[in-house]
Amino acid sequence: MKFKATYDGNHDTFRVEFLIVPVGGLSFLVNHDFSPLEILWTFSIYLESVAILPQLFMISKTGEAETITTHYLFFLGLYRALYLVNWIWRYYFEGFFDLIAVVAGVVQTVLYCDFFYLYVTKVLKGKKLSLPA
Numbered sequence: 001m002k003f004k005a006t007y008d009g010n011h012d013t014f015r016v017e018f019l020i021v022p023v024g025g026l027s028f029l030v031n032h033d034f035s036p037l038e039i040l041w042t043f044s045i046y047l048e049s050v051a052i053l054p055q056l057f058m059i060s061k062t063g064e065a066e067t068i069t070t071h072y073l074f075f076l077g078l079y080r081a082l083y084l085v086n087w088i089w090r091y092y093f094e095g096f097f098d099l100i101a102v103v104a105g106v107v108q109t110v111l112y113c114d115f116f117y118l119y120v121t122k123v124l125k126g127k128k129l130s131l132p133a
Contacts, residue, residue, distance in 0.1 A: 012054075012058065013061070014053070014054040014057045014058070016054065019047065019050050019051070019053060019054075020047070023043060023046040023047045023050065024043060026042075026046055027039050027040075027042040027043035027046055030042070030100065031100070032100065042100060045100055045101055045104045046100075046104055048104065048108065049104035049105065049107045049108040049111075050107070050108070050111070052073070052076070052077075052108065052111060052112065053111065055069075055073065056073075056111065056115060059115075059129070059131070060131060063130055063131045064128060064129060064130040064131065065129045067123065067128065067129075070119055070123050070129045071123070073112075073115060073119075074115070074116070074119045074123070077108075077109070077112035077115065077116060080105060080108045080109055080112065081109050081112070083105050084102075084105055084106065084109060087101065087102050087105065118131070
């Protein structure tokens with residue numbers, strides 16, 4: 001369901017099947033245990049790591065984003081980056097390491113890196129986030 005007040009059909013051209021199909025296939029191929037719940041959990045972890053791509057695609061297509069959207073995306077990415085700290089902490093103090101979750105978290109954080117740079121250099125200086133022309 002689309003929220004009509006903010007939906008922009010002219011710029012929303014990202015095809016989510018390009019995310020869902022590869023993530024679905026990967027969750028069947030790379031998982032801890034080939035069981036329905038484990039495959040669904042793995043699918044959710046993989047999908048979460050790339051779920052930001054449609055929003056980043058929209059920003060790159062329009063060339064700008066509203067301030068509230070940039071703050072939301074920054075803190076969403078910061079949450080994921082802090083998850084990396086959590087995994088380091090757990091490995092150091094508990095000896096726990098989940099390769100699937102760590103790799104997915106690193107992928108997601110890397111996808112945010114360019115956005116983080118733009119956020120720090122523009123939004124934190126009081127400017128609107130706009131991409132260089």
